[in-house]
Amino acid sequence: MGGIIYQTPTLQRGLRALLTSTLLGVSLAGSACHERPREGSGRIWVVDDAGDTVRLQAPARRVVSLIPATTELLFAIGAGASLVGRTSYCDYPPAAKAVPDLGDGIKPSIEAVLAQRPDLVTLYNSGQNAAVAGRLRELGIPTLRVNTDALSDVDRVARILGTVTGRQRGADSVAAAFDTALAAATRPAKGPRPRILLLVWEQPPMTIGRGSFLHELVERAGGENLFADVAASSGVVSIEAVAARDPDLIFTTNEGPSAFATRPEWQVVPAIREHRFLRVSGSEFNRPSPRAPAAIRELTARMEAARR
Amino acid sequence: MILEAKAITVRYRRHASAALEAVSCQVTGSELVAVVGPNGSGKTTLVRALLGLVPVERGSVLIDDRPVGQWPRRLLAQVVGVVGQQEEAVFPLSVAETVMLGRYARLGPLARPGPEDRGAVQRALERCDILDLAERSIDSLSGGEWKRVRVARALAQEPRALVLDEPTASLDVRHEMELFELFRQLVDGGLAGLVITHHLNLAARFAHRIILLDRGAVVAVGTPAEVLRREIVSRVFEWPVAVMKWFDGAPQVVPLRAGEETSTLGGPQ
Amino acid sequence: MSGARLALLGATVIACITLGLSAGAVPLPLREVWAGLWHADAGAAAIVRDLRAPRVILAFLVGGSLAICGAALQAMIRNPLAEPYLLGLSSGAGLGAVIAIASRAAGAWAVPLAAFAGALGAVALVYRLSLVSGRRLDPHVLLLSGVVVGSFAGALMSAIMVLSDAPGVRNAFLWLLGGFGTASWRALAVFTAYAAIPLALLLYHARSLDLIALGDEPAHHLGADVDRIRRLVYLCTALLTAASVATCGIIGFVGLVVPHAVRTMFRPLHRSLLPLVFLMGGCFLVLADVVSRTAVRPLELPVGVITALIGVPLFALLLRRTLA
Numbered sequence: 001m002g003g004i005i006y007q008t009p010t011l012q013r014g015l016r017a018l019l020t021s022t023l024l025g026v027s028l029a030g031s032a033c034h035e036r037p038r039e040g041s042g043r044i045w046v047v048d049d050a051g052d053t054v055r056l057q058a059p060a061r062r063v064v065s066l067i068p069a070t071t072e073l074l075f076a077i078g079a080g081a082s083l084v085g086r087t088s089y090c091d092y093p094p095a096a097k098a099v100p101d102l103g104d105g106i107k108p109s110i111e112a113v114l115a116q117r118p119d120l121v122t123l124y125n126s127g128q129n130a131a132v133a134g135r136l137r138e139l140g141i142p143t144l145r146v147n148t149d150a151l152s153d154v155d156r157v158a159r160i161l162g163t164v165t166g167r168q169r170g171a172d173s174v175a176a177a178f179d180t181a182l183a184a185a186t187r188p189a190k191g192p193r194p195r196i197l198l199l200v201w202e203q204p205p206m207t208i209g210r211g212s213f214l215h216e217l218v219e220r221a222g223g224e225n226l227f228a229d230v231a232a233s234s235g236v237v238s239i240e241a242v243a244a245r246d247p248d249l250i251f252t253t254n255e256g257p258s259a260f261a262t263r264p265e266w267q268v269v270p271a272i273r274e275h276r277f278l279r280v281s282g283s284e285f286n287r288p289s290p291r292a293p294a295a296i297r298e299l300t301a302r303m304e305a306a307r308r
Numbered sequence: 309m310i311l312e313a314k315a316i317t318v319r320y321r322r323h324a325s326a327a328l329e330a331v332s333c334q335v336t337g338s339e340l341v342a343v344v345g346p347n348g349s350g351k352t353t354l355v356r357a358l359l360g361l362v363p364v365e366r367g368s369v370l371i372d373d374r375p376v377g378q379w380p381r382r383l384l385a386q387v388v389g390v391v392g393q394q395e396e397a398v399f400p401l402s403v404a405e406t407v408m409l410g411r412y413a414r415l416g417p418l419a420r421p422g423p424e425d426r427g428a429v430q431r432a433l434e435r436c437d438i439l440d441l442a443e444r445s446i447d448s449l450s451g452g453e454w455k456r457v458r459v460a461r462a463l464a465q466e467p468r469a470l471v472l473d474e475p476t477a478s479l480d481v482r483h484e485m486e487l488f489e490l491f492r493q494l495v496d497g498g499l500a501g502l503v504i505t506h507h508l509n510l511a512a513r514f515a516h517r518i519i520l521l522d523r524g525a526v527v528a529v530g531t532p533a534e535v536l537r538r539e540i541v542s543r544v545f546e547w548p549v550a551v552m553k554w555f556d557g558a559p560q561v562v563p564l565r566a567g568e569e570t571s572t573l574g575g576p577q
Numbered sequence: 578m579s580g581a582r583l584a585l586l587g588a589t590v591i592a593c594i595t596l597g598l599s600a601g602a603v604p605l606p607l608r609e610v611w612a613g614l615w616h617a618d619a620g621a622a623a624i625v626r627d628l629r630a631p632r633v634i635l636a637f638l639v640g641g642s643l644a645i646c647g648a649a650l651q652a653m654i655r656n657p658l659a660e661p662y663l664l665g666l667s668s669g670a671g672l673g674a675v676i677a678i679a680s681r682a683a684g685a686w687a688v689p690l691a692a693f694a695g696a697l698g699a700v701a702l703v704y705r706l707s708l709v710s711g712r713r714l715d716p717h718v719l720l721l722s723g724v725v726v727g728s729f730a731g732a733l734m735s736a737i738m739v740l741s742d743a744p745g746v747r748n749a750f751l752w753l754l755g756g757f758g759t760a761s762w763r764a765l766a767v768f769t770a771y772a773a774i775p776l777a778l779l780l781y782h783a784r785s786l787d788l789i790a791l792g793d794e795p796a797h798h799l800g801a802d803v804d805r806i807r808r809l810v811y812l813c814t815a816l817l818t819a820a821s822v823a824t825c826g827i828i829g830f831v832g833l834v835v836p837h838a839v840r841t842m843f844r845p846l847h848r849s850l851l852p853l854v855f856l857m858g859g860c861f862l863v864l865a866d867v868v869s870r871t872a873v874r875p876l877e878l879p880v881g882v883i884t885a886l887i888g889v890p891l892f893a894l895l896l897r898r899t900l901a
Contacts, residue, residue: 107739201748203688204758204877230876236751238758240628241602241875265761268627359798385800392794398655399790399845409787413800417784458795465799 046163049125050133050145059166060120060142064113066105069148069287070122071096073158076290077170084116092283092291108132114139120164122146149233150213151288154178158290174290181293187222187300194303196223196278197247197271202260204236213288218251221299243268249306251278253285278302309373310469310500311335311358311388316367318350318357327353329524330367335469340492340501342511345521346545351504354521355471358502359390372468385413389462390471391455397446403457404442407432410464432463436490452483459490469500476507488514512536512558520544533559582842586856593860597633598625600867602875632760635768636866636880637859639821640831642772644858645851646814647832648839649779652786652847653810654716660833661818664723664811667829668730669699670822675734675749679741688752689823695730696819702726704811714807754879755826757866764824771820775813776855782806783847828881830888831858837895861887 045055064085065071071090074080080095087105090096102112105124110132113121121136123129125145133143144164146157155175162171196218198208208214209230218225226247227237250271266272280298284291311334318328328350335341343351356362358369360376369376372387379387389410397406410432411425433439436456441449446457455475462470472491476484484507492514495501505511511518512532520528520535522544528535536559538551548564599610605621613625643661650659673695677688706722707714738746785806788796797803821828835858836850843853865883872878 201751202759203748203752204756206748206751227875235876236756236758236879237875238602238628238870238877240624240632240870241877243624243628244603245875263759263761264763265627265631265759268623361797381797381802382800385798388798390798392798395792395795397791398657399652399840401787401845405844405846409784409791409799412784412788415784417782461799 044164044166046144046160048144048160049147050130052133052145054142054144054164056120056142056164058119060118060164062116062118062120063165064102064116064118064121065090066102066108066113067122067124067146067148068092068105068283069153069289070146070157070161071099072287072289072291073154073161073174074165076174077158077162077165077167079161079165079167079170082165084118085113089283089286092289110135110139114141120144122161124148148288149211151182151216151292154288154290154292178290178293182220182296185293185296185300186220191222193222193224194248194307195226195245196303197226197242197245197250199250199252200234205239205242206234207237207242209233209235213292214251214285217285217292217296217299221296221303223249223299223303239265239268247271249276249278249303251280253280276306278306309334309336310371311471311502312370312373313354313358314368314370316357316364316369318353318362319365320362325524326365327524328357331521331524331526332367333358333519333526335500335502337468337498337500338495339517340495340503340515341517341519342515343502343504343519343521344506344508344511345527348523349521349544350524351521352473353524354519355473355502355504359388359471360384382413382416385465385467387467388469388471389465389467391458391462391473391475393474393477395454395458400445400447402442403438403444403446403449403460404429404433406446406457407460407464410461413465428464428466432460435463435494436460452479452486455479455483455487456490459487463494467499469502470494472501472503472505474504474506476505476510484510508536508541508561512560513554513556533557536561586853589860590856593863594633594637597636597863597867598629600871601629602870627762628760631762631765632757632866633863635760635765635824636757636862638765638768638772639825639828640835640862640865641855641859642776642817643821643828643831644835644854644861645776645779646817647858648836648847648851648854649786649810650814650832651836652790653714653807654719655790655792656716656720657837658833659720660829661814662727662827662829662832663720664815664818665699665703665726665730666696666815666818666822667827668727668734669702670696670819670827671749671753672730672734672737673698674753675737675741675746678749679737679746688749693819693823696822697815699726699730700811700815700819714804714811751879753826755828755881756869756877756879757825758870758877760825768820768824772817775816778809779813779817780851782809783851786810786847786851826879826881828862828884830884830892831862834888834892834895835861837892837899841895841898 043055043057044059045053047053061082062084063074063079063082065074065083066087068087068090071083071086072092074083075093075095083099085102086096086099088101088103089105100116103109107128113136118141121141121143123133123143123145125147129145133145136143144160146160147153148157155178158171158174162168198214198218200206200208207227207230208225209227209232211231211233215225215228226245227235248271260266261272261275284295313331313333315330315332316328317326317330319326331350331354333354343354345351353362357364360369360379371379371384407429408421408425411421411428415421415425433442436459438453438456438460441453446454449457475487479487488510491501491503515532517530518532518535519526520540527544528540536551538549541549541551541561550562550564552560552562554560599605599607603624609621610625613621614630616622646661647659650661651657670692673691673693674688677691682691703719703722703726706726707718738749785801788799788801789803789806793803836854839850839854839857843849862884865880865887869878869880869883
C-alpha cells in the first residue's frame with residue numbers, strides 16, 4: 001500500500017526542497033529588485049532601496065506611509081483605502097487628510113506607528129531611518145525604505161507599492177500613464193531656453209543643483225537651470241555668482257524667499273530689479289509624483305507667458 | 309608721614325576674630341620699617357589695609373595725610389610703589405618695556421612716553437643695577453633678576469614710598485643680600501620703605517624700625533634691638549631662641565634645638 | 578618696529594584687498610576691476626562696486642574686529658588660548674537666530690538682530706554667573722560660565738530646531754556657519770556703526786591691557802583701575818563679537834590665531850600690537866573669504882569652515898615655534 005511513495009520519504013522531501021530552492025534562486029537572481037508573486041501563493045516579497053528583502057504573508061491592508069511621495073502613490077495605484085497613517089506633510093490627494101496624522105515623519109514615533117497596528121510601513125531611505133526600520137522589523141512589522149528623490153523613482157516605487165499591496169495592475173497603469181505624460185510634457189532640448197535661477201533660500205542664498213528633481217522639472221519644461229554645473233541637490237552660492245550668470249527668471253516656491261527682493265545688494269541682478277519671478281505653489285513641486293507632468297506643463301506655460 | 313595706619317581693626321567676612329585689632333603703623337621718608345610676625349599674625353592684612361585693598365572696620369588709613377579711600381588709583385600709584393610676592397608674566401616683554409610700564413601712573417593709557425619717562429626708566433634700571441639686562445626678555449631671567457626688574461618698575465613710578473611683600477622668598481643668600489642692600493640704599497636716598505618679611509635677621513640688620521605682630525595685634529614696636537629680645541621672640545614665635553649681637557649692634561636670632569640651653573652656651577642672654 | 582616689517586605689512590594689506598576685489602565667482606582681470614571701481618559705466622562696475630567692494634571691506638573690518646577682541650580677551654583672561662567665542666557668544670547668537678526663524682519673524686533684519694540680542698544675552702548671563710561666586714570677572718569663572726552658558730544655549734537651539742515646523746529652521750545652521758555672500762553697503766554701515774565705539778575704546782586702553790596682563794594685583798599697584806578696565810574690555814568685546822555674528826554668522830579662529838601670529842613677529846605691547854592685529858585679522862578674513870568663494874565655484878563654502886581649516890594648522894605651527 002505505501003509502495004513507492006513511502007519508500008524514501010527523506011529523499012522525496014529533499015528533492016522537493018531542492019527543486020523549490022532552485023526555482024526560488026533562479027527567480028530571485030533573475031530580477032533586479034522585485035518579483036511578482038505567484039497567484040494565490042500568499043508570499044510576497046520585494047527588495048527595497050536599502051537592499052533589504054521585505055516579506056509579507058498577504059497584500060498589505062494597513063499601511064503607514066511616512067513619506068508624502070508614497071502616500072500620493074498609494075492613492076494613485078488604488079490602495080488609498082489601506083492607509084492607516086501618514087505624516088503631516090502628506091497633503092495630496094485631499095482624501096489623504098482623512099488618514100490619521102502621525103507626526104512630521106522626520107523622527108517617527110514608533111509608538112504612534114504601532115498604535116495603528118500596521119502590516120507595512122514605508123520610510124524614506126535615509127541614514128537616520130535605518131535604526132527606525134530596524135526597530136520596526138524587530139517588532140514584526142515589514143518596513144520598506146525607498147528613495148523618492150528623482151522622477152525616475154516614481155515608476156519604480158509605484159511598482160514596489162503595487163507588489164506589496166496587491167495592486168500590481170494599478171501600479172502598472174500609473175507607471176504607464178506617467179511615462180506617457182512625462183514624454184508628452186517634456187520640451188525638446190533645442191531652441192532658446194530661458195535661464196532659470198532656482199532659489200530655495202536667501203539667507204544665505206541657496207540654489208538647486210543637478211541632483212534635485214526640481215532641476216529635472218525645469219529642464220524638461222524647457223528651461224535651463226542656472227546652476228546646472230552644481231552636482232549636489234542644493235548648494236550655497238553668492239549674489240555675485242547669480243549676477244554674473246544673469247538669470248532670465250527666478251523660480252521660487254511659496255515657502256521660499258520673498259522679502260529679500262527689495263534689499264540693495266540684490267539689485268545687481270537684473271531679474272530681481274525687474275521682478276521677473278516665477279512663483280509656484282503646490283506640493284507637486286516638493287516631491288516627485290505622478291503630478292510631475294502637470295507641473296512641467298505649468299512651468300512651460302509660465303515661462304512662455306514670461307517671455308511675452 | 310607717608311604711610312599711616314591709625315588704630316585700624318580689620319575683620320574678614322565670616323571670621324569670628326579680627327585679622328587686625330587696633331593696629332597702628334607709620335612709615336616716613338628715609339625710614340625702613342619691617343613688619344614681622346608668625347604666620348597668620350596679620351602682616352599681609354596690615355599691608356593690604358595700608359594700600360587700601362581691604363576695608364577697615366575701625367580706624368583710618370592715611371597716605372600722605374589723606375585718607376586712602378580718597379586717592380584716585382593713578383595718583384596713588386605715583387606715591388606708593390608695591391612689589392608683590394609673586395608675579396608670572398604671560399607675555400614676554402623685554403626688561404626695558406616692563407620697567408616702562410611703571411610710567412602708566414604718570415602717562416595714563418594714551419600719552420606717548422617722553423624724555424622724562426625714558427629718563428625715569430633709565431634711572432630705575434641704574435639704581436637696580438640691571439642696565440645690562442635692558443633688552444633681555446623677561447622669561448629668560450633668574451628669580452633674583454626678575455625681582456630686581458619689578459623693583460625697578462616700581463621705582464619708575466617715582467614713588468615716595470616703596471612696599472615689598474616677602475621679597476626674599478625663594479632667593480639665595482647672594483640675592484637676598486643684594487635685594488636688601490638695594491632697598492636700604494633706596495631708603496637712604498629718601499624713599500619710605502615698608503617690608504613684610506619672615507626673615508628676622510635681615511630685618512634686624514637693615515630696618516630702622518620693626519613692628520612685631522601676633523594674632524592681629526602689635527606686640528612690640530621699635531628699633532630691632534628693642535623688639536627682637538629673647539623673651540618676646542620666644543613667646544611670639546613659640547620656639548626657644550637665643551639672641552646674639554652682631555658687631556654693628558643688630559640682634560641676630562638663633563632658634564635653639566632640643567637640648568640647647570642658653571645657660572650652657574657662651575653667649576649673651 | 579622695523580621699517581621693513583611695516584612695509585611688508587602694508588604691502589600685504591594692499592595685496593589682500595586687491596585679491597579680494599579681483600577674485601570671485603566671475604574671474605575678472607585686474608584692469609576691469611580697476612575700471613569698475615572708478616567708472617560707473619564699466620562692464621564690471623555693478624559687480625565690483627555693489628558686491629565685491631562692500632564684501633571685501635566688511636570682511637576686513639570684521640576680521641580686524643574679531644582679532645582685536647581675541648587679543649584683548651587674551652590679555653584680560655591672561656590666557657593665550659582665549660577666543661571671543663569662549664564667552665558663550667556663539668551659542669547665544671545661534672539661539673537668537675533660530676528663535677527668530679522659528680517664530681517666523683518678519684523683516685530682513687529679524688535674524689541678525691535676534692542673533693545680536695542672543696549673543697548679548699549670553700554675555701550678560703555669563704557675567705551674572707560670574708558674579709555669583711563673589712569674584713567679579715575672575716578669568717577662571719568667566720571661562721567656566723562661558724562654557725556652561727554656551728552648552729545651555731546650544732541645547733535649547735537644538736531642541737527648537739527639532740521641534741519647530743517653521744520652514745528654514747534647519748537652514749539656520751547654514752546662516753550660522755558664517756558667510757559674506759550677502760554683504761552690502763548697508764550691512765557695512767550698520768556694522769561700522771556698532772563697531773566704531775568699542776574699537777576706539779579698546780584701542781584707547783591698549784596700554785591698560787599691558788598692565789592687566791600682569792595680573793590683577795600688579796596692575797592695581799601700577800595704577801590701573803582693574804575692575805573698570807575688565808568690565809570695559811568685556812563689554813566692548815561682547816558688542817564687537819555680537820555685531821560680527823549678526824552680520825555674518827559665527828567665524829571662529831580669527832581671534833585665536835591672529836594675535837598669536839602677530840606676537841611672534843612684533844612686540845607684544847598692546848599699543849602697537851592692537852593696530853597690527855587689526856590689519857592682520859582683516860587680511861586673514863579677506864583671504865579666507867576669497868577661498869570660500871573660489872574653492873568650489875560657483876558654490877560658497879562657509880567662511881567659518883575655512884578659518885578653522887586654515888587656523889588649526891597655522892595654530893599648530895605657531896605653537897611649535899613658540900615652544901621650540
